[in-house]
Amino acid sequence: MEVGIQGVLGSFHDQAATTYFEGKELDLKPFHDFRSLAKAIHARELDYGVMAIENTIAGSILPNYALMNEYDLEVTGEVYIRIEMxxxxxxxxxxxxxxxxxxxxxxxxxxxxxxxxxxxxxxxxxxxxxxxxxxxxxxxxxxxxxxxxxxxxxxxxxxxxxENIETNKLNYTRFLIMKSRMNGQTSVPKKASLRIMTKHEPGRLSDVLVVFKEHKINMTKIQSMPVVGQPYRYAFNIDVAWEDYQNYQSALKAIAQSAELIKIHGEYEKGVMP
Structure with missing residues (x-):
């Protein structure tokens, strides 16, 4: 299985890949930067790619959200790695x-x-x-x-x-497992990464959040991102988790009334923080 990582062998991306795909024979392909990695995933040169998306200290890695959308990458899983320096x-x-x-x-x-x-x-x-x-x-x-x-x-x-010289011992990085949309879903999803652009009217984002609450959907992250070519317009990258998949599907239908765009970056199993 060919898996792309940002950085060289021995990096934290290497650790994330081997942790997520534990027990499988991997051929890790190092990439110097995230854009090159995203291009290779999009072109189906790899089976999967591993991309850091947020850190508990540094926060979100905003350029990687943009790459997910630009190259139409699909999230198929996630893994949390404790960063030990x-x-x-x-x-x-x-x-x-x-x-x-x-x-x-x-x-x-x-x-x-x-x-x-x-x-x-x-x-x-x-x-x-x-x-x-x-x-x-x-x-x-x-x-x-x-x-x-x-x-x-x-x-x-x-x-x-x-060893373990990091200042904060609760330092974790969340990595997304990415693939092209040509691969199929093989597991029962319990979490999703969405891109939502609401109508440019007062209260529309609030309407979306209320829908999640009413359908018992847990919003685990929200991150605003500028819409390229539309100054001062923003899309929202939102991660949600659920127990009942039907509730999630019903919520998406209800949100459509307040949104101009709903893009599902991926539906996948929830990762567990070690």
Missing amino acids: NLIGHAGVKPESLNQVYSHPMALLQCADFLAEYPRIKLTEFDDTADSVRLIKDEKMLQAGAIASKKAAELFGMEILA
């Missing part, structure tokens, strides 16, 4: 002997309290957490470290100098 370096090196640390800017930010204990270390932003480990290994940078996952340390044969 580790200081990684060459064997025998101590954190206090480092003069530079590389990682993705978000990873550096999420480890700010730990890094503040070593003010002499220069922090250098890099495109990918796992790739920063590859860099310090390949370049034999003995006085440099990287912040990444334990899997990255194992993959590149490097040593964990300090």
